[in-house]
Amino acid sequence: MTDDDLWRMHREIESMPYGPGQIAALEQLLRRADAGDDRHLAFAARIIGTTAYVYGGEPAKSFVTFSWCLSEYDKDPQPYHQRYTHQLLWFFKYMVNAMVKFPELPLDRTYAVLDDMERRYRDSGHSLQAVYKHRYLVAAHLGDEEAADGWYRKWMTTPRDTLSDCAGCDPTTQVTHLVRLGRHEEAVALAEPVLAGRLTCSEQPQGILTALLTPYRETGRTDAARDAHREAYRRVRGHLADLWDIADHVDFCTVTGNEARALELVERHLDWLDRAPTPAAAMHFAAAASAALRQVPAELTVHRRAAGDRPAADVPAGALADELAGTATALAERFDARNGTTHQSGLIARKLAAGPVGEHLPLSASLRRPAVPVPRTGPDAPVAAAQPVTVPADAGADELLGLAEESWRTNRRDGLAAALRAYDERFGDADVPANTRAWRLELRAGELSQDDDGVPAAIAVNQEALAAWREVPDPLRAQVVAGRLGVLLSMVDESADEGLALARESADYLTENGEPRDRAAGWDRLALAHVHRGRWAEALDALDRAEPDADADPWLAGRVALHRTHVLEQLERADEFRDAAARSRRLAGELGDADMLIGACLAYARATDDPADAVAACDEALSVAPPGVHLPLRVTRGRALMAADRAAEAVEDLAEAVTLCVEQGLDGDALLRWELADAYRAAGRLAEAAEVAEEAVLGLDRAGAQAEADRCRHLLAGIYAGLGETDLALTVLDKLAENLDGPDNLPHRAQVLEESGGLLYDADRDALAAQRFAAAATAWRLAGYQVDELRARRRELLALHWSGDLPAAVAAIERVDEAVAALQGEADEPPVVTYERAMAADAVARVLIGEDRLTAALDRVDGVPERLRSIEAFGEAAQVEVLTGELLLRDGRPEQAEGLLRPVLAGLPAGSRPATQAAWLLARALDEQGREAEAAKVRADHGIEED
Numbered sequence: 001m002t003d004d005d006l007w008r009m010h011r012e013i014e015s016m017p018y019g020p021g022q023i024a025a026l027e028q029l030l031r032r033a034d035a036g037d038d039r040h041l042a043f044a045a046r047i048i049g050t051t052a053y054v055y056g057g058e059p060a061k062s063f064v065t066f067s068w069c070l071s072e073y074d075k076d077p078q079p080y081h082q083r084y085t086h087q088l089l090w091f092f093k094y095m096v097n098a099m100v101k102f103p104e105l106p107l108d109r110t111y112a113v114l115d116d117m118e119r120r121y122r123d124s125g126h127s128l129q130a131v132y133k134h135r136y137l138v139a140a141h142l143g144d145e146e147a148a149d150g151w152y153r154k155w156m157t158t159p160r161d162t163l164s165d166c167a168g169c170d171p172t173t174q175v176t177h178l179v180r181l182g183r184h185e186e187a188v189a190l191a192e193p194v195l196a197g198r199l200t201c202s203e204q205p206q207g208i209l210t211a212l213l214t215p216y217r218e219t220g221r222t223d224a225a226r227d228a229h230r231e232a233y234r235r236v237r238g239h240l241a242d243l244w245d246i247a248d249h250v251d252f253c254t255v256t257g258n259e260a261r262a263l264e265l266v267e268r269h270l271d272w273l274d275r276a277p278t279p280a281a282a283m284h285f286a287a288a289a290s291a292a293l294r295q296v297p298a299e300l301t302v303h304r305r306a307a308g309d310r311p312a313a314d315v316p317a318g319a320l321a322d323e324l325a326g327t328a329t330a331l332a333e334r335f336d337a338r339n340g341t342t343h344q345s346g347l348i349a350r351k352l353a354a355g356p357v358g359e360h361l362p363l364s365a366s367l368r369r370p371a372v373p374v375p376r377t378g379p380d381a382p383v384a385a386a387q388p389v390t391v392p393a394d395a396g397a398d399e400l401l402g403l404a405e406e407s408w409r410t411n412r413r414d415g416l417a418a419a420l421r422a423y424d425e426r427f428g429d430a431d432v433p434a435n436t437r438a439w440r441l442e443l444r445a446g447e448l449s450q451d452d453d454g455v456p457a458a459i460a461v462n463q464e465a466l467a468a469w470r471e472v473p474d475p476l477r478a479q480v481v482a483g484r485l486g487v488l489l490s491m492v493d494e495s496a497d498e499g500l501a502l503a504r505e506s507a508d509y510l511t512e513n514g515e516p517r518d519r520a521a522g523w524d525r526l527a528l529a530h531v532h533r534g535r536w537a538e539a540l541d542a543l544d545r546a547e548p549d550a551d552a553d554p555w556l557a558g559r560v561a562l563h564r565t566h567v568l569e570q571l572e573r574a575d576e577f578r579d580a581a582a583r584s585r586r587l588a589g590e591l592g593d594a595d596m597l598i599g600a601c602l603a604y605a606r607a608t609d610d611p612a613d614a615v616a617a618c619d620e621a622l623s624v625a626p627p628g629v630h631l632p633l634r635v636t637r638g639r640a641l642m643a644a645d646r647a648a649e650a651v652e653d654l655a656e657a658v659t660l661c662v663e664q665g666l667d668g669d670a671l672l673r674w675e676l677a678d679a680y681r682a683a684g685r686l687a688e689a690a691e692v693a694e695e696a697v698l699g700l701d702r703a704g705a706q707a708e709a710d711r712c713r714h715l716l717a718g719i720y721a722g723l724g725e726t727d728l729a730l731t732v733l734d735k736l737a738e739n740l741d742g743p744d745n746l747p748h749r750a751q752v753l754e755e756s757g758g759l760l761y762d763a764d765r766d767a768l769a770a771q772r773f774a775a776a777a778t779a780w781r782l783a784g785y786q787v788d789e790l791r792a793r794r795r796e797l798l799a800l801h802w803s804g805d806l807p808a809a810v811a812a813i814e815r816v817d818e819a820v821a822a823l824q825g826e827a828d829e830p831p832v833v834t835y836e837r838a839m840a841a842d843a844v845a846r847v848l849i850g851e852d853r854l855t856a857a858l859d860r861v862d863g864v865p866e867r868l869r870s871i872e873a874f875g876e877a878a879q880v881e882v883l884t885g886e887l888l889l890r891d892g893r894p895e896q897a898e899g900l901l902r903p904v905l906a907g908l909p910a911g912s913r914p915a916t917q918a919a920w921l922l923a924r925a926l927d928e929q930g931r932e933a934e935a936a937k938v939r940a941d942h943g944i945e946e947d
Contacts (some may be wrong), residue, residue, distance in 0.1 A: 017727035057240030101280035143343025168204030476816035587693030611644035647682035670699025750779035766803035
């Protein structure tokens, strides 16, 4: 590479985000700079390297780069004095901060650096304010309260200057000092004016917000504490260098009673311990994590990613807590051995003993409970729940069994249980007639079948009841029981054929010998047997033959209607499904039966095309639903609200759904968090969307749901981009592209790479953007998407153009031309092809201008505006015409430029950027024709300065 290439690489690295990517690029530059003779470049690279290592999570390496630069500067300061002196003096603060965090570095070396720092600050005429601050920090680390207080006073009373920490970082350390002394109100008062200002340091406002977590909590400012945690953690969660601050957030979650969130943070950052930026950060995170893990059941597992020779594994929380406590304690002992105190061991012991303090402070954006909707009123409200069943004190055996059967028929489980309990108490040991005994067995089987776990027992009792009715004998009753037994047997794989045969035989017999109600019930039971086997068409045939009389038996009619609704849904017969769901909902509402109404309303909500109708159906069900069945209703209602573009309301339902899922110990909370994150995003609450999407990705990864996790990552990347957190968005997209490495995933990989390039391009990191666009183009080509390949090649070309790498941009023209050629040959090309070919010509022309090949550039854009207007891309057509006007002007043809630009300018919105550009070019064209007065008027009309 040439020297110019290396300096360009230096500039690109300087603009890269802190982290592994920047460090890798930096170390490549250092190797190349050292291999050459450019000492200035070697020095400049180590200057940016020192900062990169500190903020990228590898501060130990900064000792080497700083020492090299300081030695080089001291040998010959003249080449570096003007540009780098201030940075070298500033870096002394980095060194002191980092040195005390490595127990293997003797204290006398830290004091020597402090003394050198003080000497250089004095010699250069700077204030010693920053020196006193760092002497305070060392004393505070040692636990030397008298020295710390003395240095603190000197720090506070010494004037600030350009080497003082920023207006956010100095108060952050002051807040930490006040918290250490228990002066929480003063800490809050000190920070308030700082937070009200504009903090532009890379460490703020997250630094001061993290420092305020304890004083906000201690002073009862719960909302401020919650908001500080969310905002600060969101900013530090992607930066390894901030592991210490992340430990503070784990502590905060633990003491506020948010053990679930503390556990999520521990699991998310646990593998950072394997590459902790400093031993001190590792010590604090290990202690905070250990305390958090002690708040959850010891047998609960925590996923720890692989590192080195250690494989990935799910580790019991109790065992991991012990391991991390040992890690933290051992590190504290190393620090104390170095320091000659017991201060760090005391701090860690207190941190390890942390637990909930005071009232619970809800933190998670995914675990909140909204108010329950007000029950519906009015003429269409569901019938109020029936009064409890009363069992007559003097009822006989058959009367009690009749009451039990009526309760079963009308879906009254309480009545069924109460009547059978009374029967057993009064007649359980009595010698009753055979038919009474058979009836009791039949009803006992019915009671057992109400419980999903009672199916095996219900089968056994039904078999007894069937034998008893046959012994009576009562063929009709026996066939009713046989049909019920057939339904139960169909639920068991090994008995399914027998069950279907019994249910079919029962339906046939009852059709020939039973009353209309018996016949309808028989076919309904056969339909259910088919449903259990997934035989939907056969189930519908059976239901078509049921046809119960709604007036004679509304309960049976309601059940058949509900069963028919579910079968039609499975058969994907949308119109019939919707009509059946509406009928089922009406019948259930008339009956006032909560269970039936909930099922019917849920079905209707899924069936209707109108999201508002779906929400209303869920509201109707929620008005009668017991808490135990709210989960599916909340999920369905939330999805309907999202479909209705009412995301702010959907957030409440989906957050409630996550809460219920977690409380009930059900699988699927990660999928629900994914939906909740999308609702937060749509509602414009991006910070909460990011928090919940992160939780969802973690949960989906842990569940092994790779495809779902990657789709959620894509959502998360978009949320980060919306927050302006480009680096985090790029990190997620890079991980996603890595996951999508199979041949079947090529289109998705290409899309992700192109989105990554777009983010880099918008952030003016054009050289990196070009690399992503090139990779995307290759993936599009391999996937067979030619139009998409051309678009990516065009964007690669423009990124190279704006990066200033003209040779690379010129070389990329050939790749663009190849992609254009691959699309030619269609007589009636689609508009998207016309568009991409036209915009590719525009991009190539811009690069050719850089080479001063004006004629070639004009040839490229010839006819392009007309092609763009043919597909109604009027704005792009005007853009190309403005470019053409510039080319004509540069080519010495001002009259032609004027003739082109005047009508273009007339058609552009006044004040728009294209209009301003066109007006500026038109004025220049007039100037070159000697028509200065007309040029001045154009400038005046469009508010353009003469230069």
